[in-house]
Amino acid sequence: xxxxxxxxxxxxxxxxxxxxxxxxxxxxxxxxxxxxxxxxxxxxxxxxxxxxxxxxxxxxxxxxxxxxxxxxxxxxxxxxxxxxxxxxxxxxxxxxxxxxxxxxxxxxxxxxxxxxxxxxxxxxxxxxxxxxxxxxxxxxxxxxxxxxxxxxxxxxxxxxxxxxxxxxxxxxxxxxxxxxxxxxxxxxxxxxxxxxxxxxxxxxxxxxxxxxxxxxxxxxxxxxxxxxxxxxxxxxxxxxxxxxxxxxxxxxxxxxxxxxxxxxxxxxxxxxxxxxxxxxxxxxxxxxxxxxxxxxxxxxxxxxxxxxxxxxxxxxxxxxxxxxxxxxxxxx
Ligand SMILES: NC(=O)c1ccc[n+]([C@@H]2O[C@H](COP(=O)([O-])OP(=O)(O)OC[C@H]3O[C@@H](n4cnc5c(N)ncnc54)[C@H](OP(=O)(O)O)[C@@H]3O)[C@@H](O)[C@H]2O)c1
Numbered sequence: 001x002x003x004x005x006x007x008x009x010x011x012x013x014x015x016x017x018x019x020x021x022x023x024x025x026x027x028x029x030x031x032x033x034x035x036x037x038x039x040x041x042x043x044x045x046x047x048x049x050x051x052x053x054x055x056x057x058x059x060x061x062x063x064x065x066x067x068x069x070x071x072x073x074x075x076x077x078x079x080x081x082x083x084x085x086x087x088x089x090x091x092x093x094x095x096x097x098x099x100x101x102x103x104x105x106x107x108x109x110x111x112x113x114x115x116x117x118x119x120x121x122x123x124x125x126x127x128x129x130x131x132x133x134x135x136x137x138x139x140x141x142x143x144x145x146x147x148x149x150x151x152x153x154x155x156x157x158x159x160x161x162x163x164x165x166x167x168x169x170x171x172x173x174x175x176x177x178x179x180x181x182x183x184x185x186x187x188x189x190x191x192x193x194x195x196x197x198x199x200x201x202x203x204x205x206x207x208x209x210x211x212x213x214x215x216x217x218x219x220x221x222x223x224x225x226x227x228x229x230x231x232x233x234x235x236x237x238x239x240x241x242x243x244x245x246x247x248x249x250x251x252x253x254x255x256x257x258x259x260x261x262x263x264x265x266x267x268x269x270x271x272x273x274x275x276x277x278x279x280x281x282x283x284x285x286x287x288x289x290x291x292x293x294x295x296x297x298x299x300x301x302x303x304x305x306x307x308x309x310x311x312x313x314x315x316x317x318x319x320x321x322x323x324x325x326x327x328x329x330x331x332x
Contacts, residue, residue: 001050002281004263006082007169008194010145011113013082015258015281017053018046018274019200019267020069024061027218027332030269031061040072042271047080049278055172055198055265057086057118058100062331063107070108082113084198086149086172089119089314090322097133101142115143116172119150119311122319127155131162138166145169147195152310153185160193168195173308175199175262177208177238177253177293178228180301183260186308191261199257202264204228208253210235224304237296241289247279252293254280259290 002015022028023039030038046052054073056065066085073081085108087100101115115137121130134146147170148159156171171190175182175197182197190197203209205219207228214220228234238249245252250266254277257264266277314322326332 001278002258004196006114006145006196007147007167010169010196011082013053013263014051015263016051016254016277017055017084017198017263017265018042018051018277019265020054020056020065021060021218021332022267022269023056023068024064025218025332026061026330028216028269030216031064035064036068036072038269038271039068040075042268042274043072043076043081045271045274045278047076049275051274051278052080053082053084053263053265055084057088058104058107059086059088059118059326059331062327063103064331066104066107070110074109078110083108083110084114084116084147085112086116086118088323088326089117089121089150090319090326091117091133092121092125092129092319094129094133094136097130098137098140098142101137105142111141112143114145114147114170116147116149116170119314120148120152120155122315122317122322125319127158128162131159131168132164134168135163135166147171147198149173149198149200150311152308153189155310156186156189156193156195170196170198172198172200172265174201174224175257175260176202176204176224176228177234177256177297178204178231178300179224179304180297181304181306181308183301184307187261197262199262199264202257202262202266203250203253208234208238209248209250210238227303234296237293241293245283245285245289247283248276250276251280251283252285252289255283255285256290256293259285
């Protein structure tokens, strides 16, 4: 396994992480007695392979993902892992964010390493209130680091003007061969400020592995999944590179992100995937392969917009409505 650091000189994390949205999520049809065993086995493989970076959130399965992950991490040894979670973007005051991080730690059963704001605060709440809440959580020892998620370049610029003592380390955004918008402005800006880019949906929810038909509502409702799964040219390119490197398509898609300087956090229901994902870190992907994949996926640099968006529909939904909707759904 190869390792990198979070932000400028932060904690050492594997160049590939694991996402735990699936664990306990109805949208992934994975909220039953199999979840704990799948998470535990996935983490056992992660330890064997040297993957130490894990990502969850308070809204995943309404807290179930954090509970299951926390129990499995404690069972396998807390020191083996760097755990990231997220407080929901409907937490718009500093006090609510601090209470949110306390809840995260209660469910995990330990102090979270990286706390992220899952999505930007809805209008008209000031961005600096949220940033101060995250800083406050770190200052009080409730988290070791903080970062953002789904922040556009403009919001990130704004957020970087807010902090007083503790610098953020990361921004978690959608990034894959089928969604390359971050390359336009966001990724270069983040690099210039020493912020780590954590890539969510790095496999376009499985579409980049060759999966043709959705197997869950989460995939069914995803435009990036449906376009990538039908893109024969991209699928053929992944197949060719995979054959050349004696790897799988998933490994090629993940190795491409690592080559771009991002940390991909692929998710899973089948724990066997963890071993496959880990293999991406040691894949010998040269400039020729990266250049070829760049060219066949060129349309995805601008296909989804000219700059990474700030989830406008969520920003226009009042915080209280967001909270009620997510609570009634039992999380996402
Ligand atoms: N910050 C945010 O707003 C945000 C948003 C979305 C996601 N995330 C994070 O990012 C993580 C990963 O993103 P994601 O879950 O959206 O998608 P992803 O990692 O792109 O795709 C994961 C899915 O790919 C499927 N897959 C992998 N290899 C496969 C194969 N060979 N054949 C068929 N299917 C295969 C897996 O299926 P199985 O389930 O069958 O194993 C898995 O559920 C999440 O878990 C979460 O932690 C964050």
